[in-house]
Amino acid sequence: MGPSNFLSIMEEGSSRYKDIWQNRDEQWDFLQDHDPELIKEENRKDVEEEIRVQVDKVMQQELENLRLAVDGEGSGKQKKGKKSEKKKATTGRKKIPELEQDLTPDRTIDSLYRELVEEGLLIKAKTVNLSDYVGEYNYVGTALLQAGVEPMPSLAHVRQLIALYGILPLGSQTVHEKAPLVKALLLAGPGGVGKKMLVHAICTETGANLFNLSASNITGKYPGKSGLLMMLHMVLKVAKQLQPSVVWIGETEKIFSKGGRKTDDEMNPKRLEKMLPKFLQAVKAQDRVLLVGTTTRPFDANLKPFCQVYQKIILIPRPDYSSRLVLWKHIILQNGGVITNLLNISCLANLSDGFTQGHIVQVVQDVLTELRLLQMTRKPLKTEEFVTPLARQDPVYKEEEESFKAWYDKTPLGRARIRWNTPLHNRFDSRK
Known part of the structure; x- marks a missing residue:
């Protein structure tokens, strides 16, 4: 585990306390009013920087005048310099990606918000707290690991990961900037384990907007490539402006399915497959926007593009x-x-x-x-x-749970976990 990004902030606060307040005599300040000397010290730095900038500008102007007086050829060089600067400016332009272009410059956020609500793409999240997702730790997991058996994660671990990757980065801008960036999160598990409940819990705990881009929800809406581009642009623009935001895709395996019937473009669930990577590229590091996918059959999807979109995968098992x-x-x-x-x-x-x-x-x-x-x-x-x-209920059989484990072992996260759990001498043997 690497060093914590928050340790430097704590150390800085501690040193600031020691330098300013620890040995400071404040018996005279019974009302704990403002300290004029501290205010002067802080403002003095800003005033010095402003004066330094002004002095630098004056000095640069004096140097430029002196150079022109000595050379006598300053005017010609200035013109050439301007031409070269213009060439650099024209050649250095980059093409703006589709989803980062403002396709609705003449519309307000309120009108876009209203349209997304009317189309059913922006929905109201259910009031569900993370504490409502009840579950305990797997106390037998350590014994299974010692016996060489990889245990399934417990519901308490799932709850902890949801808080770590979903709630904390979305709820705090400071944590979002300091913690490792996670743009997409996949919740995989059999039906009934609480995947949708966890999506609503993330929105409830952070006060986030919930966008529903499930294949069944966008069917027949915004047809064609231009319509799909406009829909994703509107979602992204509103999500960034009114962050934090959660973009939920239910049955996300249908978007990356291995095969399927040829249907109309607006009815095809795979219409988002090529646009999702572009959507994530348009989400910048400062944006508190999280893409959450839920799936009951992840093994029906093409593994490579599936894992390229979803950085983190949380496997949710049946309860122990x-x-x-x-x-x-x-x-x-x-x-x-x-x-x-x-x-x-x-x-x-x-x-x-x-x-x-x-x-x-x-x-x-x-x-x-x-x-x-x-x-x-x-x-x-x-x-x-x-x-x-x-x-009368249909249970989740052992074979189905094993199929989830086998699928997870094929993902990049699963392969990394297998390598980590492999004894050190076996790792060297496999490299040979």
Whole structure:
């Protein structure tokens, strides 16, 4: 791990405190009013710099006059110099990328905002806090690593990564400038593990605008190449002006699918494939704009262009036993249920092995109807009530989870992780 970018700021603040305030006698300043001497010291530097600039200009003018007087040929050289400067200016011009050109110079941000809302591209994020994404650490992970088995990440790790790569850079301009730049984030996992919930949690925690560029949402809107360019320009312009902003693409694997039927351009989900890299290039380092993709079938996409767009990949697994134990308690209480000794939460956590958070929420909502809540005082909840609705759900089988792990191992991040976990002597052998 490299040195922290924030350590220098802390050291600078500490040294400033030691130099100015640590040994300063402030007994006379009972009201803690302003210190005129400190204000003079700070303003004195600015005044000196302004005077120095003015003196430099005067000195340069004097030197130029002296040179013209000595040479006597200053006028001809000045003309030649201007021509060369003009040539350099004309030859040094670069072509502005498509998405960085202002295609709507005569329109206000309010009108663009209104149009995006009317077209359904700018949507209202649901009020979801990151703490609502309940999950525990995988306490068996260390033992599995010692046995040579790579464990799946826990839900607590997922929550931590969302805060690290999504919430902190978007919520703070200082963190965004100091932390490593992440323009795109991919959330991959089976259905029901809370990918969309995490997207809304990022927007809620940071107060960000949410743009929906999913293939199903942009179908039939802004047809043709010019229409697509205008749509992305409007999204980018509003997102930069009203940052922080999150651009969400659901079922993002369809954009990078390996093959598909030939359809109309406006109906083709792959119409964004070539434009997404240009979209990310137009997002500069100072812009708090994050592209978030969600997918349940990442293995259906072409790996190379897929990983070129998404810098960071967060693999979200089905919950383990400790997370399911917390989830059952949290969701039952959240839906108005009461937990008694007749309800064995540990048994439910064991029975729901392979089921996702979405399955557990659906089961609890099916059981805790309005009528059942009214009967709660005289008829407490029992474990058997949740078994039958749980059996109707389709679980995530081990083979599907292994397919996600196999796909992740093929990505650049997965290959780097495999190399890191390989013993040192094996790494040298593989290089030979």
